Amino acid sequence: MYSSRYPPVALKDEEMKYLTIAAGLVMATTAHADTPVLNVYTYDSFTSEWGPGPAVEAAFEEVCGCDLQFTAAGDGAALLARLQLEGAHTDADIVLGLDNNLVAAATETGLFAEHAPLNAEYALPIEWDDSVFVPFDWGYFAFVHGEALEDVPANFEELAASDLKIVIQDPRSSTPGLGLLMWVKAAYGDRAPEIWAGLSDNIVTVTPGWWEAYSMFLEGEADMALSYTTSPAYHLIAEEDGTKASAPFDEGHYMQIEVAAKLASSDQSDLADQFLEFMTGEEFQTIIPTTNWMYPAVTPAEGLPAGFETLNTPSISLLTPAAEAGTVRDAALEEWLSALSQ
Amino acid sequence: MGAAAVALLLFLTFGTLIAVALQSEGVARLSAADWAAVRFTLLQAFLSAVVSVALAIPVARGLARRQFWGRSLLITLLGAPFILPVVVAIIGLIAVFGRTGVLSDALAIFGLPPVQIYGLHGVVLAHVFFNLPLATRLFLQGWLSIPAERFRLAASLNFGPADMRRVLEYPMLRKVGPGAFMLIFLLCMTSFAVALTLGGGPKATTVELAIYQAFRFDFDLSKAALLAMVQFGLCAAIAIAAFWVTLPASMGVGLDRVTQRWDAMRTVSKISDGAFLSTAAVFLLLPLMMVVVRGAPTVLTLPGPVWASVGRSLIVAFASTVFLVVLALPIAIWSTTLKRRSVGAMVEGMGYLTIAASPLVIGTGLFIISFRYVNPASLALPVTILVNAAMSLPFALRSLVPSLLDIEQNYGRLSSSLGMSVWSKMRLVVLPRLKRPLGFSCGLSAALSMGDLGVIALFSDPSQGTLPLMIFRLMGAYRMDDAAGAALLLLLLSLSLFWLFDRGGRTNAAG
Numbered sequence: 001m002y003s004s005r006y007p008p009v010a011l012k013d014e015e016m017k018y019l020t021i022a023a024g025l026v027m028a029t030t031a032h033a034d035t036p037v038l039n040v041y042t043y044d045s046f047t048s049e050w051g052p053g054p055a056v057e058a059a060f061e062e063v064c065g066c067d068l069q070f071t072a073a074g075d076g077a078a079l080l081a082r083l084q085l086e087g088a089h090t091d092a093d094i095v096l097g098l099d100n101n102l103v104a105a106a107t108e109t110g111l112f113a114e115h116a117p118l119n120a121e122y123a124l125p126i127e128w129d130d131s132v133f134v135p136f137d138w139g140y141f142a143f144v145h146g147e148a149l150e151d152v153p154a155n156f157e158e159l160a161a162s163d164l165k166i167v168i169q170d171p172r173s174s175t176p177g178l179g180l181l182m183w184v185k186a187a188y189g190d191r192a193p194e195i196w197a198g199l200s201d202n203i204v205t206v207t208p209g210w211w212e213a214y215s216m217f218l219e220g221e222a223d224m225a226l227s228y229t230t231s232p233a234y235h236l237i238a239e240e241d242g243t244k245a246s247a248p249f250d251e252g253h254y255m256q257i258e259v260a261a262k263l264a265s266s267d268q269s270d271l272a273d274q275f276l277e278f279m280t281g282e283e284f285q286t287i288i289p290t291t292n293w294m295y296p297a298v299t300p301a302e303g304l305p306a307g308f309e310t311l312n313t314p315s316i317s318l319l320t321p322a323a324e325a326g327t328v329r330d331a332a333l334e335e336w337l338s339a340l341s342q
Numbered sequence: 343m344g345a346a347a348v349a350l351l352l353f354l355t356f357g358t359l360i361a362v363a364l365q366s367e368g369v370a371r372l373s374a375a376d377w378a379a380v381r382f383t384l385l386q387a388f389l390s391a392v393v394s395v396a397l398a399i400p401v402a403r404g405l406a407r408r409q410f411w412g413r414s415l416l417i418t419l420l421g422a423p424f425i426l427p428v429v430v431a432i433i434g435l436i437a438v439f440g441r442t443g444v445l446s447d448a449l450a451i452f453g454l455p456p457v458q459i460y461g462l463h464g465v466v467l468a469h470v471f472f473n474l475p476l477a478t479r480l481f482l483q484g485w486l487s488i489p490a491e492r493f494r495l496a497a498s499l500n501f502g503p504a505d506m507r508r509v510l511e512y513p514m515l516r517k518v519g520p521g522a523f524m525l526i527f528l529l530c531m532t533s534f535a536v537a538l539t540l541g542g543g544p545k546a547t548t549v550e551l552a553i554y555q556a557f558r559f560d561f562d563l564s565k566a567a568l569l570a571m572v573q574f575g576l577c578a579a580i581a582i583a584a585f586w587v588t589l590p591a592s593m594g595v596g597l598d599r600v601t602q603r604w605d606a607m608r609t610v611s612k613i614s615d616g617a618f619l620s621t622a623a624v625f626l627l628l629p630l631m632m633v634v635v636r637g638a639p640t641v642l643t644l645p646g647p648v649w650a651s652v653g654r655s656l657i658v659a660f661a662s663t664v665f666l667v668v669l670a671l672p673i674a675i676w677s678t679t680l681k682r683r684s685v686g687a688m689v690e691g692m693g694y695l696t697i698a699a700s701p702l703v704i705g706t707g708l709f710i711i712s713f714r715y716v717n718p719a720s721l722a723l724p725v726t727i728l729v730n731a732a733m734s735l736p737f738a739l740r741s742l743v744p745s746l747l748d749i750e751q752n753y754g755r756l757s758s759s760l761g762m763s764v765w766s767k768m769r770l771v772v773l774p775r776l777k778r779p780l781g782f783s784c785g786l787s788a789a790l791s792m793g794d795l796g797v798i799a800l801f802s803d804p805s806q807g808t809l810p811l812m813i814f815r816l817m818g819a820y821r822m823d824d825a826a827g828a829a830l831l832l833l834l835l836s837l838s839l840f841w842l843f844d845r846g847g848r849t850n851a852a853g
Contacts, residue, residue: 081561089717172559206543341378
């Protein structure tokens with residue numbers, strides 16, 4: 001998904017926010033009355049300079065007559081915790097960046113509302129029929145490595161047996177981290193704890209978000225990072241660097257479908273619906289592949305950008321149905337924690 | 343006022359604990375990973391204390407018996423980690439000991455593989471960096487407290503190094519050692535920022551960090567509360583144990599003398615002293631130099647949000663300093679003017695409670711009490727200000743109370759006989775004489791608050807963070823140059839704040 005190399009601290013939005021606060025004492029009331037504000041909580045890299053954020057903001061503000069504000073609040077899973085923490089006091093109207101594994105847990109919180117009917121033609125690998133959560137992109141998890149790597153492992157067992165250094169994300173705060181947990185569980189079932197015990201000495205560190213892990217990998221702190229089969233497209237298209245590749249695993253690759261939803265407490269319900277519709281529309285979906293570096297949820301008229309055809313396509317796709325994901329997650333998390341805390 | 347301040351303090355320490363206890367009631371037991379966190383917390387604190395003490399002994403001995411160029415500078419420097427922000431040190435340590443750091447580069451020349459800093463050894467390394475200087479100062483005081491005449495006498499009796507150790511040095515070490523060990527153990531128990539940045543996942547998680555994760559990752563308040571109870575129990579147990587061995591005073595004066603040692607003239611001991619002293623100096627200085635070297639190019643071109651966080655940090659530093667004075671002065675005055683000295687001592691003792699308190703436990707309690715009524719993010723700065731003030735209180739009382747006792751003894755009766763009102767006594771007699779310890783306390787508090795990365799991480803949303811939190815995020819995104827620039831800025835700000843207040847207290851200080 002988010003291969004932009006600059007972190008959330010350089011956000012235009014945040015700077016805007018400070019300016020707004022500074023000028024706020026004088027102007028806030030009138031400005032607020034004129035333009036409604038739509039607050040979107042999302043993960044760090046979505047709002048970065050090179051992520052989809054700026055383009056999406058410009059495009060939506062042209063049609064909505066509103067002020068779209070992104071707030072970067074950690075990686076996907078931490079987003080959900082953040083919303084629970086803020087409860088009914090939250091300023092968020094939309095959360096963007098949860099995924100299929102979190103849908104059940106998110107529904108349980110009762111914080112989200114049904115969206116207005118959409119008629120999107122999803123190009124997802126599975127049927128999507130959820131009245132609350134709207135998909136905006138999808139992809140396959142994979143370990144990404146550089147050119148210098150010899151003997152690329154072909155599955156988790158080979159990886160565990162190697163002395164390659166990897167960085168992964170914490171499944172409690174990050175959706176890729178959670179995806180990896182579900183991946184190992186889907187591929188190995190009851191053998192998952194054994195696999196994790198084997199991987200334990202390969203893991204340099206566990207980062208709270210995707211961004212931290214991928215940055216560490218790019219800086220040479222690890223041989224591989226957990227990311228997506230689509231991540232090499234960033235290096236190929238944006239940097240004209242064809243040396244990064246994802247390692248195809250023969251036990252299959254786990255899929256992720258990223259979703260957004262409207263908060264029940266939102267005071268901009270109509271605007272939020274308008275955003276969700278915009279999100280599945282042509283303009284937003286054209287922005288996604290070359291900024292978030294994921295497959296679009298609805299294929300744009302022009303198809304996928306050149307370069308995407310070079311990416312690995314897994315022969316086996318793994319996915320735990322959203323309804324079971326919550327139960328599987330809890331058990332798998334317990335296993336992961338005990339295997340890695342030994 | 344003193345009573346109000348003590349009441350607030352009791353609320354912060356025990357009130358929040360009650361909130362936590364109620365929340366954790368009827369919750370599941372600790373999981374295997376939680377027990378691993380407990381074990382890791384104790385293990386890293388034990389190792390950090392052992393290594394710090396073991397290394398401090400030869401370094402302190404070298405300092406006690408050698409005169410060399412830069413000795414007093416080195417001793418001053420040993421006091422610096424006290425006001426050095428943790429994130430700054432971590433940036434420096436990564437620049438030296440990280441996989442792409444100076445040490446790995448040097449190893450590569452000899453064809454050796456790079457080193458890793460994440461995990462247990464990284465956490466212990468950072469703790470030793472902070473506590474080796476503290477332990478060294480304590481032992482140095484110990485050595486210098488042995489009267490020079492005894493060494494002279496021992497020399498005239500032809501004592502060799504072994505006799506010297508047995509008769510003079512071991513008894514001193516036995517007296518100072520356990521206290522130093524317990525103090526460092528206690529400080530490392532509540533370490534949060536180090537484990538947050540240098541821990542390597544579930545394998546290297548402290549209880550303090552587990553509380554944060556239960557909050558920010560799982561939003562499992564009951565789990566957070568249960569872990570907070572565990573943390574409180576551990577700290578209380580260690581604090582009680584520490585009480586038995588009596589903690590040494592950490593602010594020593596008169597470290598500038600060198601003891602003449604006839605037994606240390608041998609080449610072997612000269613070489614070993616030199617080796618320990620230079621290794622310690624390099625270990626302490628190199629990371630800070632790396633922060634300066636890496637940070638200097640970017641410090642003036644830091645992105646806008648970093649400067650905004652500087653503003654927030656300055657607000658936190660000043661506000662918590664003001665708040666510290668509001669807490670510390672009434673408590674100190676109340677405890678020194680109470681008729682019965684034992685009650686006064688008890689009041690003063692309350693002020694020291696926060697030494698063993700965990701900021702995250704207090705934060706958890708405040709969160710549980712408040713989150714139903716307000717958006718926690720809006721409380722981030724006020725809570726940080728409050729907790730930072732409470733955390734610097736013990737240091738402030740330690741420097742204020744003795745001065746107040748002096749003032750009371752020397753001028754108390756005179757003021758009473760002149761029939762001075764409480765306020766005119768404060769204005770004319772007490773405050774002018776209290777300037778120096780007050781300035782020192784304020785400086786310490788401002789510097790500590792400026793660099794704190796603890797409870798803010800629990801409450802704050804990313805766009806409202808302080809400078810240390812911003813540095814943590816820059817590090818996370820691996821923008822090490824910007825992180826180093828911001829760290830250099832933080833270092834300069836912390837040191838200048840301390841200098842400013844401390845200097846302010848020294849100028850025109852009476853008495």
